[in-house]
Amino acid sequence: MSKKSGEVILSFDNISLSFGGVKALTSIGFDVREHEIRAIIGPNGAGKSSMLNVINGVYHPQQGEIVFRGQKRRGMNTYESAKSGIARTFQNIALFKGMSVLDNIMTGRNLKMRSNFLLDAIYWGPAQREEIAHRKAVEEIIDFLEIQHIRKTPVGRLPYGLQKRVELGRALAAEPSILLLDEPMAGMNVEEKQDMCRFILDVNDQLGTTIVLIEHDMGVVMDISDRVVVLDYGKKIADGTPDEVRSNQNVIDAYLGVAH
Amino acid sequence: MFYRESGQFKSTYAEDSQIFPIRQDRWVVGGIVAFAFLGIPLLAQFGWVSNYAFTAILTPFLIFALAALGLNILTGYAGQLSLGTAAFMAVGAFASYNFMLRIEGMPILVAFVLGGLCAAAVGIVFGLPSLRIRGFYLAAATLATQFFIVWCLTKVGWFTNYSSSGVITAQKIEMFGYAFDSSMSKYLFVLGIVSVMALLAKNMVRTNIGRSWMAIRDMDMAAEVIGFRPMRTKLMAFAVSSFYCGVAGALFAYAYLGTVEPEGFNLDLSFRILFMVIIGGLGSILGSFLGSAFIVLLPIVLNVAMQSLEGAGLPLPSGIGSSIELMAFGALIIFFLIVEPHGLARLWQIGKEKLRLWPFPH
Numbered sequence A: 001m002s003k004k005s006g007e008v009i010l011s012f013d014n015i016s017l018s019f020g021g022v023k024a025l026t027s028i029g030f031d032v033r034e035h036e037i038r039a040i041i042g043p044n045g046a047g048k049s050s051m052l053n054v055i056n057g058v059y060h061p062q063q064g065e066i067v068f069r070g071q072k073r074r075g076m077n078t079y080e081s082a083k084s085g086i087a088r089t090f091q092n093i094a095l096f097k098g099m100s101v102l103d104n105i106m107t108g109r110n111l112k113m114r115s116n117f118l119l120d121a122i123y124w125g126p127a128q129r130e131e132i133a134h135r136k137a138v139e140e141i142i143d144f145l146e147i148q149h150i151r152k153t154p155v156g157r158l159p160y161g162l163q164k165r166v167e168l169g170r171a172l173a174a175e176p177s178i179l180l181l182d183e184p185m186a187g188m189n190v191e192e193k194q195d196m197c198r199f200i201l202d203v204n205d206q207l208g209t210t211i212v213l214i215e216h217d218m219g220v221v222m223d224i225s226d227r228v229v230v231l232d233y234g235k236k237i238a239d240g241t242p243d244e245v246r247s248n249q250n251v252i253d254a255y256l257g258v259a260h
Numbered sequence B: 001m002f003y004r005e006s007g008q009f010k011s012t013y014a015e016d017s018q019i020f021p022i023r024q025d026r027w028v029v030g031g032i033v034a035f036a037f038l039g040i041p042l043l044a045q046f047g048w049v050s051n052y053a054f055t056a057i058l059t060p061f062l063i064f065a066l067a068a069l070g071l072n073i074l075t076g077y078a079g080q081l082s083l084g085t086a087a088f089m090a091v092g093a094f095a096s097y098n099f100m101l102r103i104e105g106m107p108i109l110v111a112f113v114l115g116g117l118c119a120a121a122v123g124i125v126f127g128l129p130s131l132r133i134r135g136f137y138l139a140a141a142t143l144a145t146q147f148f149i150v151w152c153l154t155k156v157g158w159f160t161n162y163s164s165s166g167v168i169t170a171q172k173i174e175m176f177g178y179a180f181d182s183s184m185s186k187y188l189f190v191l192g193i194v195s196v197m198a199l200l201a202k203n204m205v206r207t208n209i210g211r212s213w214m215a216i217r218d219m220d221m222a223a224e225v226i227g228f229r230p231m232r233t234k235l236m237a238f239a240v241s242s243f244y245c246g247v248a249g250a251l252f253a254y255a256y257l258g259t260v261e262p263e264g265f266n267l268d269l270s271f272r273i274l275f276m277v278i279i280g281g282l283g284s285i286l287g288s289f290l291g292s293a294f295i296v297l298l299p300i301v302l303n304v305a306m307q308s309l310e311g312a313g314l315p316l317p318s319g320i321g322s323s324i325e326l327m328a329f330g331a332l333i334i335f336f337l338i339v340e341p342h343g344l345a346r347l348w349q350i351g352k353e354k355l356r357l358w359p360f361p362h
């Protein structure tokens, strides 16, 4: 995995976040370069998901600074980060259970839609053209993720692995420049994991999307990521290429040493 | 056998995103609409549809269906429970009445739209708590709306044009010099409005605004993360829903009752419409119609059943009729809440899926 990695587009300095007495993150600093696959790993409860939530503004750190595309900010906000091209998936699938696969993925495009509800209501002219144009884009994603056969199925009825795939589809529908994936392969069998890896690599490769990935499967992480940051008890204990991280003594002690 | 989609290949997304992508569905729905507009009036000419059928069954069925549709947008699609439906209907009715009364030459349809907009504005104001509270607490807040609005309309004489009893008499429905006096013409008037509004609602729920409502309903945090704004989305649901209820309320006063007082829009009515939505199906346009038909027809069917029992020499004690009705309602609500929360519309859907595969289910 050499290639690509461009400029730093997102960096964190001294980020601290706590919930009541629980320190989820303590003085975390690292950066994300354009077009790279950046993994965040660490044992359970290390603060990985919290970090992702800080990145797109679901959580607001009590301390620290974020620089996003050259702009300093205290914290992000969910709407602004969606607007500026950050999309994500969740550790516990957060799909819209009552809606079809197609509609779920369509929601991912909502920020690109110009039509208003009155035009939608008469579904005529521009509203119809827009809906169909977005439908086309969504169908491309459906083809890419190989889920054509379930496009009209309510997502609540799908098995776990497919739901994860649909959630990736919804995030991709926004055509994000940064994609945050929280354990996209958790609970999958080997075959499903391979598919998911292929999708992530293809997105990164063909669209140049920057990817921040949380994953427990070490094989996968070492295989597909360009750089890895390791958290433990809310602190950063290592940061570097997969090879550097693999041989880091702190990591071996804290993480790889732990029987999993 | 005849309900098949095989051989109907869709070559464009436009074709596939039609309201009824399956041809047979289009025929059936088209047939029903045509029958409602042409068939029923024709039958009435031959005396096969009585005045009673128009005034006591068909017209109220359509009006309640419209109100149920309004509530369904809020509760079924956007997931915000409301017990204030009748209050929004009252706002629509009394606002339309005042526009007609106080503005010379006000066209009736414009008065209805303005009445609906007033209801929408009230809906937005009383929807504000939904930004902070949900579920049971929101229901309690909308209950307050219900009592407050009816109290206001009763206390402030201006709304009822200072009529001593609080009862208003709706003005005649006239359009382009034609007076909608007869029960059949009122039915057609209501049918026209309800059809158009149902079509608009169907379009909304299958496009971006509808998806935003369902997203907020199913997983509000994820909805926010992908860029839907909870405040705007919820208030929009309150506004559109209340608009529908407001117009339904105006029709309730103008095309159904003729004279109405604020108390006519009490909590009972709110509950009745909520039951329609639950029985018909949460989150379904068709369900709003099925639920309304069911609740309008149930008392009539029970009545006939009891009369025939009496005819067969089994007289029931007087007064038991209405209790049986209540008991049947109660049992049905519990049945649907437990067994099939998606209501009649879902049962219909399941039936269709079976039919699609019949007679070879595998």
Ligand SMILES: Nc1ncnc2c1ncn2[C@@H]1O[C@H](COP(=O)(O)OP(=O)(O)OP(=O)(O)O)[C@@H](O)[C@H]1O
Pocket (backbone or CB within 6 Å): A019, A022, A023, A024, A042, A043, A044, A045, A046, A047, A048, A049, A050, A051, A091
């Ligand atoms: N919303 C919250 N309220 C209270 N505590 C929280 C919240 N979110 C996270 N925490 C706490 O912060 C710490 C870090 O949690 P986080 O979910 O970020 O860990 P993680 O690395 O993603 O773990 P896992 O591998 O299990 O997903 C944990 O102790 C957790 O209990």
Ligand SMILES: [Mg+2]
Pocket (backbone or CB within 6 Å): A048, A049, A050, A091, A182
């Ligand atoms: Mg986590």
